[in-house]
Amino acid sequence: MEKIQWKVDGMDCNNCALTIRRYLEKEGRTDVRVNFATGDVSFDQHTGLKTDSLVKGIQDLGYTVTGTAIAKPDKVSKPWLSTHLQRFWFCLPFTAILMLHMIPGLHIHWLMNPWLQLALTLPVYIAGMQFFGRSAWKSLRNGLPNMNVLIAIGATASFVYSLYGTLTNQAADYMFYETTATILTLVFLGNYLEEASVASTQRALKKLVSTQKVMANMIAYDDQHQEQVFAVESEQLRPGDLILIRTGEQVPADCKILWGEAEVNESILTGESEPLHKKGKDLLIGGSVLVNGTVKAYVTAAGKDTVLAGIVNLVKQAQGEKPPVQQLADKISAIFVPVVLGIAAVTLAINWIVLKEFTPSLMRSIAVLVIACPCAMGIATPAAIAVGLGRAARSGILFRNATSLELFKNISQVVFDKTGTITTGQFEVAQWKVMSSDLTEAAFQRIAYSLEKYSSHPIARSIVRNWKVNDDIRWKSIEEIKGKGMKGEDKEGNLYWAGSYETAKAYTTDETHNVYIVRNNELIGWIDVKDEIRPEARAVIHYLHSKNIKTILLSGDRQHKVKALADELGIAEVLAQQTPEQKLEVIARLSAAQPTVMVGDGINDAPALARATIGISLSDASQLAMQTAQVVLMNNGLKHLPLALGLGKHTFITIRQNLFWAFAYNIVAIPIAALGLLKPGFAALVMGLSDVVLAINSGRLYVKKVDR
Template sequence: MQTTEWKVEGMTCSNCALSITNYLKKEGLNNVAVNAITGEVSFADALDIEKIKKGIQQLGYKVVDENAVTITPSKTNFLHNNKQRFLFTLPVTVVLMLHMLPLHMHWLMNPWVQAIICLPVFVVGMYYFGKSAYKSLLHGSPNMNVLITVGAIASFGYSMVGAILNLGEHYLFFETTASIITLVFFGNYLEEAAIQSTQKAVKSLTATQKVMANMIAFDDQHQEQIFPIENKYLKNGDLVLIKNGEQVPADCKILWGDCSVNEAIITGEFEPITKQKKDTLIGGSTVVNGLVKAIVTAAGKDTVLANIIHLVQQAQAEKPPLQKLADRISAVFVPVVLGFALLTFIINYFLFDVSSAQAMLRGIAVLVISCPCAMGLATPAAIAVGLGRAAKLGILFKNASALETFKKIKQVVFDKTGTLTTGKFTVTEYQSDVDDITFKKMVYSLEKFSNHPIAKAITEQWKTNDFITWQKIEEIKGVGMVATDHEGNIYKVGSHKILPSIPTSEHNLYVIKNDILIGWINLADEIRPEAASVINWLHQQQIKTILLSGDSTIKCAQVAQILGIDEVYASKTPSEKLAIITSLNAAAPTAMVGDGINDAPALAKASLGISLSDAAQIAIQSADVILMNQGLKNLPMALGLGKHTYRTIKQNLFWAFIYNIVALPIAAFGLLTPTLAALAMGFSDIVLAINSVKLYVKKVTD
């Protein structure tokens, strides 16, 4: 399936997103995802991209896409945003409202003067709200602009009838028409500003992608020339010069020089990291000190930072289960409110002996005060802030559903090597029946084919150019390496499971030749400095801690005792780990924290998989959440953000439902004028946005 991703402007609420979603699905497209807050739209299997783009534009939205087939860009229209519309309609509305004050401005009492003054506001309102309402009705997805349009047309039409028939001032509601339109423009403007603030964190990440690079090229005389170029024009293999204080323009590998780099944009860690020849630099990080020449290894959409932003935006666009009820209600909200407004007029006029004018005003107030946007924005506003803050701290959520899972977690399972420990091993002792040189060469030749942290440590310490070439070699996950040389000898290195006759696991590694034990190796691995405080925090949250490792029982017990871990499973293969996680999941919602390599099956099976990962491996992990600073320090923050973001979603949905449940009857009983109703509607969304933005500063690790 070929996926198309666009940026669409003009969406103001969930009904807008629903209109686009319904249109795309009617066109037979798959994997449709529309985010009203970010404007991101994605779909798969489109045969006619141009037709789809025109269809979205006919709905009243603007497609912004640099890569797809372009349509001649439209000129910027007069009054093209809500701020400009509000500022245009405000003075006219203020003039109309003056006749309600005791200023004895008799000329304002003339119905035709009021009609002429109101007309520009009505025209602007209908051009915006009316056009949007008509298009939404045409495509079978009525949006909230239908409610505003019906209310404005009703009050303006009623007033025109009163003016034509000269029925008197009690039939004139031109100021109501103008105030509804003006205040909704004002509310939309404030809502846009508030909602945009929920994207602050992701926008700051995006901004770091656009920098100037010092590109290195060579002239005809092979003299080095340096010239500035925008980093979006860089490609793999280009050479760049990165100076002290500059941002790294793309993912690179250092060819010359050394430097100190601040990678806080990726990991949330502000402590500079020393980089030297052959080390990688992550695009978006900052060279704090030093000067390097580097070759571009990934540019544009292929960089680590671009992948992070893409994954965050994907997670923000996803709808967790809690939002589905709100979406179902939003889909039928507008028709229901239209019916309720009509019922309000009928009951007030025929049963409660209310005048036609007052009954109409109450019906209009019902239309104007209702707010389907609040229900649709409750979840995405909170998710945008929560996931954005997480990304800035080096915590990457791969899906929004993980936020809901966090609140259920009752136990956390840890791998040992590389998770609770640093994974930086050193050989402390070894013993062999053969000479040192032969033994080290044999072990190095086997372990260099493994990615296990122990294997990497040994190959780094015992590296040699004189190694054995194998006829066949394979890695048995959780056990060790097995190889056959050209003479048919079988060599093995691994845990005590590598040879059934080894009864205990006193040592880390055993070396076997033709099923005969010829040596053993012990290594030391330091416990992460933050591990004890993280385990203690989990205990304070009444969360059970479990150690699940392929390492020996003795070594696992030592680590568990030092850190105070509740339960230990040692000497387990990846398949055994998977079975244990399955069993733990059945007992209670379980999170697993691992390095994302040998633990991939267990991470995928856990209720919540959390990986400690090198930033360059972000896109290939099996986990739901990735801690990109390669440590446990941010685990409490990840758990806290998940719980508090979910709590904010529930608060937002509660407010959205209560607002509409309470506001509609109040308007129906005539306790609010349409003007006040319009003001209340505008501020209802702002309340949600402000409550969501609080997540930026809220302490979540209590």
């Protein structure tokens, strides 16, 4: 399977997204995600299948596909009246003149001429039908009528009604040109406000995208082997290219340092503004900034293969998904326009019967058409998801999908893995004992260091880091025995071991220590190490307990060590000495009983993370694609766990609030319009502002305190 990603222009509302999604699914494509707010379309298809027929099919539906080898975007300026703001400013002068006679105390007799009003209305009507009429026809042709059908019918009804009066010399009873102009002008204004509001919900993601394109200093060598530095766009870099990065410059691509040291701000990815010290062989992530220092590096990944590009793509894909709570709204949205047309017809008929006058009945019917807003139901979820996931990405939290957001509302327990999650995974020497009377502590440490320096085991590396000496033993031979430890022989023929209890069980029955040092079949000492607790772990556990969320420590380590750590942190329940298979069974059982979060390192705990209600992984950014968790904390720590849980919960709360507003607005507004309490022009303005309310409510997620 291959992932196809497109940009599609011409989507006006959620029904447009539904039309494209249905078409792609009908053509056999899977995992189809369409985001009408951003124009992003992605889907999976079997490798080797051509997409030219799909592009033509989407174009036949009335949309334009860009960003593919088949349909590349033309680099030409857009024509006049191609945006809602331009259409609004074009229509406003004509509409303003038509509305002058409605100002109290202002009587302009010549403005009451029906032919003059027709001349002023005609440009507005043509501009309106150029957009609303085309969009309405396109949606009707595709079998999924959108909001523009209502606007086009409402505006056309008042225009034709007025035109009939003009042509039959009955203008006094049939003149409602200002209604046509007002509807179209104010809906253009409303659409612009909606467009701007929805676009504002994408600002966090746009900041991430903007950091992908910068200038880079590329290093090359001339025929005299002299170093030359010249500027290139970051998009032109390729793996293996050499680059120079100076103080204050942004890292243009993922790379590894060859020369130099620097302080690097990686807040674009981790949300942490504290600079990190980087030196030779360290990795730099594209998008980070050198606060101080100069380095030369070679590119390891560029363009769409960088960590930042992967994050942006995952966030976009997540924004294209819809939680189950949105599915009802989509079903209603699909039948909304025909239902409203029916309500408008019934409104016209009943009011005509009751009032016995056609004109006011028609105005009420038009008001029903204009005030109805299916778009509110369409953007309720995308707007909230865009803000919530965008803020999360800027804070170093990556939601890999949006469908899990609904699961956050009832989380009642969090299960933590021990090593690398609650602890840093960086072992420290805790205590040791010299058991041979002819050895000093310094000599014992020298033996341990000299043996363990040749091992790659994490415990051995911690001993080497803590007990570094300059006069280490020069071994005649040394080797690492799998499952036991290091075995070395010095030039005098003395045989040494540094390893697990397996190497010393013939000399002691105490199996509680981590490393045993044996010389010539004599136990000369032991070493215990401890895994350092993450500094933020206590605060995170305390936060969870304050929210009445149960915490559980799950580990494959020995019972007494896991229990000691749990007691230190205040975790009541401990499950120790668990194999990966047993961890999976435990998480399955806990998740079946109540909603459960599993927090792990994302690699060893992958099965358990996948089985949990919500899996949260701590991961290096370069391992992002391998994670099975729904949420990834990019800063390699637990600090943002409360924020991740809070954003997930409050994003879902915002979705529910938006959907409530969308349904409540239509349920209340349509009857009010049917009863004649709203003029069509004012109804058009109210309809436009209804979407702005959703965007404002969604925007609260940017600043809302969600981790309290």
